Amino acid sequence: MLALIDASNFYVSCERVFRPSLNGRPVISLSNNDGCAIARSNEAKALGIKMGQPWHEIRHLEQEAGLIALSANFPLYGDMSDRMMSIAAGLGPVQEIYSIDESFIGLDGVRGDLTKRSHAVRDRINQWIGIPCGVGIGATKTLAKLANHIAKTAERKPGSYPDNLAAVCNLANLPGSDMDALLAATDVGEVWGVGRRIGQQLRDAGVQTALDLARLSPSMVRDRWSVVLERTVRELQGDACICLDAAPSPRKQIACTRSFGNPVTEVAPLIEAVSEFTSRAAVKLRQQSSFAGQILVFAHTSPFRPGPHFSKSIVIPLRPTSDTRHLVQAAVRGVTQIYKPGFKLSKAGVMLLDLMSDTASQGEFDFDAPEARDRGKLMSTVDAINDRFGRGAIHVGSAVGTGPPRDWSMRQERLTPQYTTRFSDIPTARA
DNA sequence: TCTGGGGTCCTAGGACCC
DNA sequence: TCTGGGGTCCTAGGACCC
Numbered sequence: 001m002l003a004l005i006d007a008s009n010f011y012v013s014c015e016r017v018f019r020p021s022l023n024g025r026p027v028i029s030l031s032n033n034d035g036c037a038i039a040r041s042n043e044a045k046a047l048g049i050k051m052g053q054p055w056h057e058i059r060h061l062e063q064e065a066g067l068i069a070l071s072a073n074f075p076l077y078g079d080m081s082d083r084m085m086s087i088a089a090g091l092g093p094v095q096e097i098y099s100i101d102e103s104f105i106g107l108d109g110v111r112g113d114l115t116k117r118s119h120a121v122r123d124r125i126n127q128w129i130g131i132p133c134g135v136g137i138g139a140t141k142t143l144a145k146l147a148n149h150i151a152k153t154a155e156r157k158p159g160s161y162p163d164n165l166a167a168v169c170n171l172a173n174l175p176g177s178d179m180d181a182l183l184a185a186t187d188v189g190e191v192w193g194v195g196r197r198i199g200q201q202l203r204d205a206g207v208q209t210a211l212d213l214a215r216l217s218p219s220m221v222r223d224r225w226s227v228v229l230e231r232t233v234r235e236l237q238g239d240a241c242i243c244l245d246a247a248p249s250p251r252k253q254i255a256c257t258r259s260f261g262n263p264v265t266e267v268a269p270l271i272e273a274v275s276e277f278t279s280r281a282a283v284k285l286r287q288q289s290s291f292a293g294q295i296l297v298f299a300h301t302s303p304f305r306p307g308p309h310f311s312k313s314i315v316i317p318l319r320p321t322s323d324t325r326h327l328v329q330a331a332v333r334g335v336t337q338i339y340k341p342g343f344k345l346s347k348a349g350v351m352l353l354d355l356m357s358d359t360a361s362q363g364e365f366d367f368d369a370p371e372a373r374d375r376g377k378l379m380s381t382v383d384a385i386n387d388r389f390g391r392g393a394i395h396v397g398s399a400v401g402t403g404p405p406r407d408w409s410m411r412q413e414r415l416t417p418q419y420t421t422r423f424s425d426i427p428t429a430r431a
Numbered sequence: 432t433c434t435g436g437g438g439t440c441c442t443a444g445g446a447c448c449c
Numbered sequence: 450t451c452t453g454g455g456g457t458c459c460t461a462g463g464a465c466c467c
Binding site for chain 1: 463467
């Protein structure tokens with residue numbers, strides 16, 4: 001048995017903790033560059049704002065409907081997530097943190113009434129952190145996900161599901177006929193693992209609801225669709241195919257990519273940007289104690305704009321390393337090779353590939369072993385200094401251009417303070 | 432004028448080998 | 450004039466997730 005604890009409208013809920021005046025109003029969180037909506041309050045959803053909808057399409061709602069849009073404040077969200085996760089962990093013996101706002105909890109061995117217990121944990125997160133959550137319980141991850149969807153929808157839209165399932169929905173408690181009714185009331189597209197494409201294909205085949213999907217034969221689904229969808233069907237039938245993973249393995253690739261605040265046309269600012277992206281990716285690489293065997297660099301023009309399009313990428317093989325200087329060198333070489341003048345580049349990025357453990361990666365006899373050890377020390381010292389004094393306190397030279405100030409930096413015109421992670425931003429309480 | 436970022440897994444097809 | 454069968458590995462692209 002598994003629970004899924006998932007925050008409601010997480011980013012918006014984080015903002016509301018520190019600005020209660022946002023409660024009851026339509027609020028959205030905007031992606032990097034203030035490009036599109038990535039979180040919506042219930043009131044914003046009621047206005048018809050879609051996930052991922054471009055800001056310029058909904059901007060008029062500021063005036064017309066009192067919509068409030070905020071730039072994504074990831075340091076705040078990350079910190080609030082940590083706090084929420086540590087309380088959620090109290091629901092059961094095993095926790096898998098699945099994303100910034102949701103975790104699966106293994107419930108094997110937990111005694112007593114799981115529904116009551118879930119309510120208690122949910123109330124505690126609400127009281128201690130101020131973030132509203134929903135809890136779904138089921139025999140498999142897919143069922144727990146579905147239960148969570150029901151819990152949150154029942155709360156947001158009274159009448160859509162039985163009222164007593166609002167906030168916490170425990171499918172394990174239900175007789176089969178009730179379970180069927182819930183699945184029948186759920187669109188097939190809401191099932192975890194069914195996206196836009198597969199959802200449409202299923203509907204075309206007459207599979208409209210989660211119940212329809214659950215009643216398909218797994219082998220038929222594998223033949224006609226894929227093993228991936230077959231697993232989903234089995235999971236809906238209560239057959240656990242996706243196990244709980246309490247200790248996630250290290251990443252297989254690490255990326256840092258950004259859309260530019262203003263288009264880039266020259267090679268100098270492009271080198272500057274790519275150097276910075278590489279430095280950031282390298283920090284993540286060292287955090288998981290890995291080396292990269294390849295680095296990919298890309299740049300492209302906006303796919304949404306008319307005019308001449310450019311899109312190129314290049315993979316540079318590396319002697320496995322996590323040294324920022326080597327990675328940046330390779331990235332700069334790559335981007336210089338693919339750059340062509342005459343285009344308004346909208347985005348660039350790097351990806352570290354072919355990752356391996358930094359302890360078991362000697363591909364050749366290493367005559368420079370002592371030098372390599374010093375390199376490791378240098379990098380960990382740089383990381384420690386940047387950790388203490390702020391990102392960029394020490395950086396590679398090519399990440400600071402000699403030209404005009406970086407106008408490729410992303411726009412964040414509506415950024416809220418880092419209430420919980422920066423001393424100067426801590427709110428003051430007044431009597 | 433304006434459209435995010437970071438991941439995972441699966442599959443088909445080509446290259447290559449014996 | 451005749452031209453197999455089976456396996457592995459890699460890559461690009463598609464689909465999904467949050």
